[in-house]
Each structure stands twice: as C-alpha cells, then as structure tokens.
Amino acid sequence: MAANPSTGEPPGRGTAVRRWWRVGVGEKGLFLAAAVIVLGLVVLPLCALLVQAFMPHLFNVPASLGVSLSGIKSLLADPYALTAGVNSLVLAAATAVLASALGALTAYLLQMTDIPGKRLLWGFVWLLLIAPSFLLAQGWEILLDPGGLTHALLGGILTRVLLSPAGVMVVLALKLFPYSTLAVASAMDGLGQDVVHAARLSGAGPGVVWRRVLLPLILPALMAGGLIVFAEVLSDFGIAATLAQTANFPLATFSIYTSLEQFPVNFSQAAAASLMLVAAVTLAQVFQRYMSGRRAYTTRWGGNRALAPISLGRRRGPIFAGALLFMLIAFGVPAGTTLIASFLPSGAGGFAPHAQLTLANYRAAFAVSYGAGAFGRSLEYGLVAASLGMAATLIISLAWRRTSNWLTLMLQIFLTSAIAVPGIVLGAGYIFLWNAPGFRGLGAYGTPVVLALAYMAGGLPYAVRVVSGSIAQIPGGAVNAARMSGARLLEQMRFIIVPMLKETWLRVWLMLFAGVLFELPVSQLLYPPGSPTLAVSIVHQFNGQQFGLGAALTVMSTAAAGSAALGVSALIQRAGRRRRPSRPAPASDLTSEGVQAS
Amino acid sequence: MRQPLIAAGALLTGIGFLVAGCGSAPSAASSSVHKPQVLIFYSAQGYDASEAAAFQKATGIKVELSDMSTGPLLAKVAAEQSNPKWDVIWFDGNGPMSSMAQAGQLLTGYSPANMSHYNALGKSLLPKNHAYFPTGVTAAGAIAYNTHLVSKSQAPKTWTDLLSPEFRGAVGMNNPAVSGPTFPLIAGIFQQFGVRGGEKFFTDLHNNGLKIYDTNGVTLQALLDGTIKAALFQDSAELNAKLAHDPVSVVYPPSGVTMLPSDIAINAKAPDMQAAKEFVNFVLGQQGQKTMQDIGAAGSDSLFQPVTNEVKPLVSRQGVKWNVVSPTWAGSHESAWVTWFEDNVVR
Numbered sequence: 001m002a003a004n005p006s007t008g009e010p011p012g013r014g015t016a017v018r019r020w021w022r023v024g025v026g027e028k029g030l031f032l033a034a035a036v037i038v039l040g041l042v043v044l045p046l047c048a049l050l051v052q053a054f055m056p057h058l059f060n061v062p063a064s065l066g067v068s069l070s071g072i073k074s075l076l077a078d079p080y081a082l083t084a085g086v087n088s089l090v091l092a093a094a095t096a097v098l099a100s101a102l103g104a105l106t107a108y109l110l111q112m113t114d115i116p117g118k119r120l121l122w123g124f125v126w127l128l129l130i131a132p133s134f135l136l137a138q139g140w141e142i143l144l145d146p147g148g149l150t151h152a153l154l155g156g157i158l159t160r161v162l163l164s165p166a167g168v169m170v171v172l173a174l175k176l177f178p179y180s181t182l183a184v185a186s187a188m189d190g191l192g193q194d195v196v197h198a199a200r201l202s203g204a205g206p207g208v209v210w211r212r213v214l215l216p217l218i219l220p221a222l223m224a225g226g227l228i229v230f231a232e233v234l235s236d237f238g239i240a241a242t243l244a245q246t247a248n249f250p251l252a253t254f255s256i257y258t259s260l261e262q263f264p265v266n267f268s269q270a271a272a273a274s275l276m277l278v279a280a281v282t283l284a285q286v287f288q289r290y291m292s293g294r295r296a297y298t299t300r301w302g303g304n305r306a307l308a309p310i311s312l313g314r315r316r317g318p319i320f321a322g323a324l325l326f327m328l329i330a331f332g333v334p335a336g337t338t339l340i341a342s343f344l345p346s347g348a349g350g351f352a353p354h355a356q357l358t359l360a361n362y363r364a365a366f367a368v369s370y371g372a373g374a375f376g377r378s379l380e381y382g383l384v385a386a387s388l389g390m391a392a393t394l395i396i397s398l399a400w401r402r403t404s405n406w407l408t409l410m411l412q413i414f415l416t417s418a419i420a421v422p423g424i425v426l427g428a429g430y431i432f433l434w435n436a437p438g439f440r441g442l443g444a445y446g447t448p449v450v451l452a453l454a455y456m457a458g459g460l461p462y463a464v465r466v467v468s469g470s471i472a473q474i475p476g477g478a479v480n481a482a483r484m485s486g487a488r489l490l491e492q493m494r495f496i497i498v499p500m501l502k503e504t505w506l507r508v509w510l511m512l513f514a515g516v517l518f519e520l521p522v523s524q525l526l527y528p529p530g531s532p533t534l535a536v537s538i539v540h541q542f543n544g545q546q547f548g549l550g551a552a553l554t555v556m557s558t559a560a561a562g563s564a565a566l567g568v569s570a571l572i573q574r575a576g577r578r579r580r581p582s583r584p585a586p587a588s589d590l591t592s593e594g595v596q597a598s
Numbered sequence: 599m600r601q602p603l604i605a606a607g608a609l610l611t612g613i614g615f616l617v618a619g620c621g622s623a624p625s626a627a628s629s630s631v632h633k634p635q636v637l638i639f640y641s642a643q644g645y646d647a648s649e650a651a652a653f654q655k656a657t658g659i660k661v662e663l664s665d666m667s668t669g670p671l672l673a674k675v676a677a678e679q680s681n682p683k684w685d686v687i688w689f690d691g692n693g694p695m696s697s698m699a700q701a702g703q704l705l706t707g708y709s710p711a712n713m714s715h716y717n718a719l720g721k722s723l724l725p726k727n728h729a730y731f732p733t734g735v736t737a738a739g740a741i742a743y744n745t746h747l748v749s750k751s752q753a754p755k756t757w758t759d760l761l762s763p764e765f766r767g768a769v770g771m772n773n774p775a776v777s778g779p780t781f782p783l784i785a786g787i788f789q790q791f792g793v794r795g796g797e798k799f800f801t802d803l804h805n806n807g808l809k810i811y812d813t814n815g816v817t818l819q820a821l822l823d824g825t826i827k828a829a830l831f832q833d834s835a836e837l838n839a840k841l842a843h844d845p846v847s848v849v850y851p852p853s854g855v856t857m858l859p860s861d862i863a864i865n866a867k868a869p870d871m872q873a874a875k876e877f878v879n880f881v882l883g884q885q886g887q888k889t890m891q892d893i894g895a896a897g898s899d900s901l902f903q904p905v906t907n908e909v910k911p912l913v914s915r916q917g918v919k920w921n922v923v924s925p926t927w928a929g930s931h932e933s934a935w936v937t938w939f940e941d942n943v944v945r
C-alpha cells in the first residue's frame with residue numbers, strides 16, 4: 001500500500017505516513033463513496049426484489065431462506081409472458097437502431113451545423129424528454145383511434161400502419177431518440193478542430209476525416225445512447241399498456257405488471273421476468289464493450305479549438321423546415337390531442353364531435369383539493385434529486401475513471417442494466433429494502449427521503465453513462481499535469497473537469513430533473529401518505545373519469561416545466577457560445593471546409 | 599492537506615445519501631408512534647381525498663392519504679406485508695379483501711356503531727367476522743351503447759344480443775390484465791353461463807370482432823367517437839358519461855350484472871387502531887356517505903348504489919338484477935381465467 005507513483009505527488013511534502021494517508025484515502029475514499037452510492041441506491045433495493053426469483057418467501061412472515069425455482073418455472077410455463085419477453089427484446093433492438101439514427105441526425109444538425117432555430121429545436125428535444133410517457137401514449141392512442149379525426153382524414157392508413165409492431169417501434173423511437181441526441185451531442189461537443197487539421201494535413205479528404213476520425217470518436221456515445229434506448233424500451237410501460245396492447249403485441253413490462261397486480265401478488269414471477277430483462281441489457285453491454293474495444297477516446301485537450309460549424313448553405317431553410325416538422329410530429333401530435341381534450345367539456349375528452357370549447361377544466365384545475373401543492377412538491381423533488389444526483393454522478397464517474405477493477409466493472413454494468421427494470425419493480429424493491437428488519441428501524445420508509453433516493457436511483461444510470469462518456473474525452477495528461485503542479489482533487493475538478501464539461505453538466509441536470517417531475521410508478525408506491533406528487537394527482541383525476549381536468553393539469557404543468565427547460569436550454573446554448581469566442585478560430589481556411597458535410 | 603478532506607467529504611456525501619434518511623427518520627417515526635391520532639390511509643377510490651378531508655375536519659385526526667390505482671395499491675400492501683404501515687385500506691372488489699382476511703392481515707370482530715344503518719344489501723355483503731365493510735356497490739359491467747348510432751329499438755337487451763351481425767366489429771370491452779373491474783365482470787359471466795358457456799360467449803364475441811381497450815376511459819372514448827357502437831364496462835363510468843350529456847344509454851341485461859362491492863378494512867396490526875376504527879365508523883355514517891357522493895370532487899365513483907339507509911343513490915338502478923360472485927371461488931380461478939382470456943380473446 002505504498003503511494004501510487006502515477007498520482008504524481010510532489011515529493012518531500014510531509015512524512016511517508018501522511019503521504020500514504022493523502023494518496024490512499026484520496027483514491028480509495030472516492031472509490032468507496034462511489035461503491036456505497038451505487039450499492040445503496042440501486043443494487044441493494046433491486047436485489048431485494050430480484051432475489052425473490054429464487055427465494056420467494058424471503059420477506060414473508062416468518063421469513064424463509066428456502067430456495068425455490070417456482071417463479072422461474074411459472075414464468076417458463078406462461079406462454080403469454082414468454083411471447084411478451086421475446087417481443088420486448090426484438091422491439092428494443094429495432095427501436096434502439098432507429099432511435100440512434102434519429103438521435104445522431106438531430107445531434108449532428110444541432111451541434112455541428114449552422115441550422116437556424118437551434119434553441120427552438122433543442123426546446124422540442126427537451127419537451128420530449130420532460131413530457132410524461134402517459135401523456136404521449138394517450139395522445140397517440142387517441143390519434144390512432146379508428147373513429148377519430150385522423151381516420152376520417154386519412155382513411156385508416158395511419159391506423160393500419162401504426163397499430164402494428166412496426167408502428168409501436170416508430171412511436172417509441174420518436175419518444176426516445178432524445179436520449180441518443182443528448183449522448184451524441186455531448187460527444188460532438190468535445191470534437192475539436194485540431195484532430196481535423198491533423199488529418200487534413202496528413203492528406204485526408206473530408207470523407208476520410210469523417211470515416212476515420214470523427215465517426216470513430218462519436219461511436220462510443222452513439223452506442224451508449226442506443227444502449228439506453230434499448231434498456232428504456234424494455235422498461236417502458238406507457239406504450240406497452242396502450243398502443244402495444246391495441247396492436248395485440250404483448251410486451252414484457254406488461255406481463256410483469258400483470259403478475260404484480262393479481263392477488264396474491266406474484267413477486268417471484270415478476271422478479272424472474274425482470275431478471276430476464278437485466279440479463280438482456282447485460283449481454284448488450286458486453287457486446288457494446290467488445291465492439292468499442294479498448295481504444296482511448298480523449299478528444300478534449302488544452303488549446304483544442306472548437307469545431308467550426310458546418311455550413312448548410314442554401315439548404316439551411318428546407319433542412320430547418322424538415323427538422324421542425326419532425327419535432328412537431330414527435331411532440332406536437334400526441335401533446336396536441338391532450339391539449340384539445342383539456343378544452344372539451346365532455347367527461348370523456350378526445351375528439352367528441354360538435355363539442356364547444358371551454359375553459360371550465362382550467363378553472364377547476366385551480367380548485368383541485370388533492371392536487372394542491374403537488375406541482376410545487378414535484379418541483380422540489382426534482383431540484384433536490386437532480387442536484388444530489390449530479391453530485392453522486394460526479395463522484396461515481398471520477399472514481400471509475402481513476403480506479404478500474406472487477407468491482408467497478410460489475411457495478412458499472414449493473415447500473416446500466418438497471419435501466420431495463422420497470423419503475424414498479426424498483427419501487428417495490430425500495431419498499432422491501434427500507435421496510436426490512438434492520439432498515440425499518442431507520443424509519444425512512446414513508447418519508448420524502450426514500451422517494452428522493454428512489455428518484456436519484458432512477459436517473460443515476462443515465463447520468464453516469466453520459467458523464468462517464470464525456471469524462472473519458474478529457475485526456476489523462478491534462479489531469480496528470482495539474483496533479484504534477486500540485487493541484488488537489490477539488491482543484492482538478494474546479495479548473496479542469498467541471499469547466500470542460502459545462503454543457504454536459506447542465507444537460508444531465510436537466511435530464512435528471514425532467515425524469516422526476518412526471519414520474520409515476522415509483523411515486524405511486526413510495527410517496528409519503530398525504531403528500532401526493534404531480535403524476536399521482538393527475539392520474540387520480542383520470543381514474544375518476546375527469547379527463548378534461550386531468551388534461552388541463554397535464555397541460556399546465558408541462559407548460560410550466562417546459563418553460564423552465566427552455567430557460568436552462570438557453571443557458572446551455574449561451575455556455576456553448578461563450579466557450580467558442582474564447583478560442584478564436586485560426587486564420588487558416590482549413591476550418592470551414594475541414595469537415596464539410598459532403 | 600485538503601485532498602484527504604475532500605476525499606473524506608466525498609465518502610461522507612456517499613454515506614450521507616443513505617444516512618440522510620435516518621436523520622429525519624426518528625422524528626417522522628416518533629411522530630406517528632407517540633402522537634396517536636394520525637391515520638395512514640391507502641385507497642384507490644375517487645372519493646378518498648374528500649373523505650379524508652371531511653374526517654379530518656370532523657374529528658381533528660390527521661389523515662395521511664396514499665391514493666393510487668388498485669394494482670399498485672395491492673402491490674404496495676403485499677410488499678409491506680412483513681411490517682404494514684397502513685391503518686385503513688379501501689378499494690373495489692372483495693376478492694383481494696377476502697384473501698387478505700384469510701391470511702389474517704385484517705382486523706376482525708369490530709362492529710362500528712354506524713353499522714346499524716346498513717340496508718339489506720349492506721347486511722348481505724358484510725362478512726360474518728367483520729373483516730371488511732362494504733361501503734357501496736357498482737356493476738362490474740353493464741352494456742352501454744351510443745345513442746347516435748343505435749336506435750332504442752335496435753339496442754341490445756341481453757348479453758347474447760351483442761353477438762348479432764348488427765354488432766359485428768362494433769363491441770368493445772376492457773382488458774382484465776389492466777382494468778380492475780374487468781375480471782369480476784368475466785367471473786360473473788362465467789358464473790351465469792357456466793365456465794364452458796362463458797368461454798364460448800367470449801370466444802363468440804371475439805369472432806364477432808370484439809375490440810379490447812385498456813381501461814374504462816379508453817373504451818368510453820371509442821364508444822363516443824363511434825369506433826364501436828356498444829361496450830361492456832363498469833356501470834358507474836357509463837352512468838357518468840350519461841350524466842355529462844354524452845350520447846350514451848345504459849342497459850342492464852335481465853339475467854343480471856355482477857355486483858362489484860367497494861370495501862374498506864382495518865389492518866390487524868394498525869399503527870393507530872383507534873383512528874382506524876373511528877374512520878371506518880365515520881365512512882358508514884351520514885356525513886361519510888354524503889361525502890362519497892360529492893361527484894364534483896370524486897368523479898364517476900360517486901355513482902355507487904348505497905349500502906346504507908343514510909343516502910339516496912345519485913342515479914337510479916331500479917329493477918337491476920344483481921349477481922353476487924363468491925370472492926373465494928373467483929379468486930381461486932383468477933390467474934387461470936385471465937390467462938385464458940389473454941390467450942383466446944385479447945389476441
């Protein structure tokens with residue numbers, strides 16, 4: 001346990017013991033903190049549920065450690081659950097490919113070109129991330145209704161095309177591509193002009209620069225985004241319970257909910273099915289690691305000039321129009337149906353013929369007794385969970401950059417696999433853990449603390465993925481040089497890591513925040529009695545057939561959250577702009593044509 | 599010197615995330631243990647929030663409501679089984695109630711004073727050991743039709759009328775795997791027609807182009823926009839649409855509809871037993887019953903058929919034949935029948 005020579009501690013500062021303390025605790029403390037966070041927030045609660053696939057009576061009274069395969073057997077004996085599992089895997093893989101293509105394209109346009117209206121387009125990307133999945137699912141459902149308006153206009157073509165497995169895939173891809181956009185945009189943000197210069201000076205043409213230099217540098221982020229979409233499809237419930245059902249295309253989340261909602265509740269089969277999803281994402285990660293290999297992806301270094309934006313030339317206008325149309329379809333169409341429902345008097349909402357528009361639902365929304373305070377409460381949860389989650393993400397990403405062993409690798413893989421676990425399973429795991437003997441004495445279950453922890457756990461896997469990807473772009477040399485000059489951990493963070501990734505931080509924070517605001521399944525199971533969250537109170541209205549009122553609440557809170565998101569999105573743009581002038585583009589004209597698209 | 603401090607700080611932050619819970623915890627725990635009058639109330643009823651507020655106002659006892667759909671509620675109660683936090687639960691369907699009663703999870707033997715107001719229907723639904731208390735009933739499924747598309751003379755009158763060519767591809771119902779009241783509807787048909795006959799009825803419906811939606815709301819939507827002409831779902835939601843002047847009429851087949859009781863029950867290990875007992879008594883009393891009928895706050899759930907003499911129904915169900923399905927009989931077949939339905943009718 002001698003001092004680690006690679007840390008470059010300047011010699012002669014303090015005794016050997018003190019040096020050991022300094023270096024040893026620095027590395028190990030960080031490593032331990034990361035492990036504690038991941039284990040406590042994600043691994044333990046999930047395992048509390050997943051282990052019931054093998055120990056169905058672990059949390060019974062009296063508890064029993066008896067091992068039984070009954071959960072797995074009942075899963076294998078259930079043709080519905082098996083079909084649903086296979087459907088989910090195929091759907092997730094196909095959606096990941098489509099969403100990655102859409103994500104890469106939008107990220108390219110928004111990050112690397114001079115397309116107009118960037119702030120507006122980014123706003124749509126954020127709105128899609130923030131919009132609750134039940135809102136989007138419901139909107140598509142109403143839209144595709146064979147008796148609805150579009151059916152009358154298009155003669156059922158849209159319905160026939162979209163109410164099919166392929167249609168489900170398209171709708172999911174339209175909902176999830178922003179994950180890929182964010183991951184890829186962050187990677188593109190790190191691309192510098194220098195690599196392009198180097199390649200061009202070595203005689204590479206624009207095509208070769210793209211193929212051999214830029215694409216390989218973006219590839220890991222593209223695959224990370226695709227992986228998140230893959231896992232996200234596996235755990236999606238909104239579409240699985242609506243569109244996929246109507247299309248007679250059963251999905252795994254749905255069969256998991258079914259086993260949790262029958263009585264007596266079959267936790268054991270739900271655990272077995274969730275394990276299957278976790279295994280699938282684990283395999284996908286192994287594949288991804290194999291594909292990415294062990295190359296280095298450092299793209300950000302001192303004096304690295306920001307890439308000059310690629311000019312779209314005369315095609316700017318049409319491309320912008322196309323991108324806007326795409327965003328309007330992805331967000332505007334499903335959200336529009338809810339918007340209309342919020343102005344209709346009918347108890348049922350939707351496109352009731354000859355209905356007169358009214359503001360009654362909005363007036364009623366301000367008088368909802370059970371919703372009082374729910375919006376503010378969710379806002380607070382969002383702020384706290386996103387900020388603490390950000391700190392946790394920083395600790396974990398740094399620790400895993402510095403220490404790499406079998407434990408970090410396992411935690412890393414498990415963390416991403418956790419995305420595939422449906423919210424209700426994570427929520428139930430939190431109950432099992434925090435209400436278990438030993439933990440229940442802490443009295444945290446039923447308080448806002450456990451809900452906030454669960455929110456953090458829900459967002460952590462994405463955040464760590466995106467931030468780790470960005471941190472990997474920072475060259476070790478920059479950090480080591482700082483260390484050699486005596487910079488301590490906090491100074492390294494303050495002067496190198498945090499400023500270099502400013503845009504990434506803002507994005508990840510917003511993503512965490514958005515994930516909390518309308519979260520439903522975990523909130524339903526864990527919110528402290530008497531203090532409902534936003535989604536809980538909206539769903540309460542829908543359950544009482546008060547669709548117009550529920551729609552009005554949804555529209556109001558989406559608008560409020562959306563404008564907050566637009567504000568942060570504008571901040572990100574400004575951060576990006578401020579960074580660029582500080583590194584003036586070189587006089588040489590290589591820059592502008594260096595990465596010309598064609 | 600600062601580096602170890604920072605690292606220690608990072609470690610502390612990590613542990614802090616876990617300990618933060620413990621910090622605020624003792625106060626939270628002690629407040630519910632030492633200050634006895636706090637009611638923890640899990641419910642899936644539309645009127646639960648109004649009821650909680652009315653009780654709190656009337657008695658000064660603080661009510662902490664956890665409202666969610668029936669599915670998550672059952673999952674939450676089951677996950678808490680080793681250390682239940684709730685005092686009172688309230689939801690539709692006596693299947694889960696009777697199975698929880700059998701497992702000894704519910705308080706038995708309590709006789710609230712307001713029980714004396716039960717009408718004949720209420721008395722018939724009350725289990726002998728008082729493990730749970732009926733608070734109202736609805737029909738798990740009745741026939742609703744769109745009055746713009748179906749004239750009164752063409753309207754279906756019996757279940758089997760829905761099999762006629764006139765309704766080919768024009769009947770909808772909910773998926774029992776998503777919608778709570780749909781399994782009792784299916785179980786009721788199986789009881790009425792016999793299991794074989796019930797399977798044949800649903801297979802025939804399927805062959806006649808039955809459309810499956812997830813919940814009451816979506817099915818109603820399809821009915822209103824004319825995708826389907828008739829539908830089977832919970833009658834309170836159908837009656838609610840009618841009250842909202844939607845073009846809907848409700849038919850109760852003469853062979854009977856399945857009764858879906860709403861039941862309220864007390865935890866056998868209720869943290870605040872006294873508050874729980876007072877609450878159940880309050881719900882069965884006049885003020886409690888009136889609060890359940892505050893339709894502006896509660897929505898369609900308020901359209902229940904009362905089981906006490908304290909209130910009159912908001913909508914008339916005169917002449918409706920109620921079929922009572924044994925919760926133990928239906929419960930023991932639930933998993934198999936839902937699977938059969940998914941395999942043969944949904945697809």
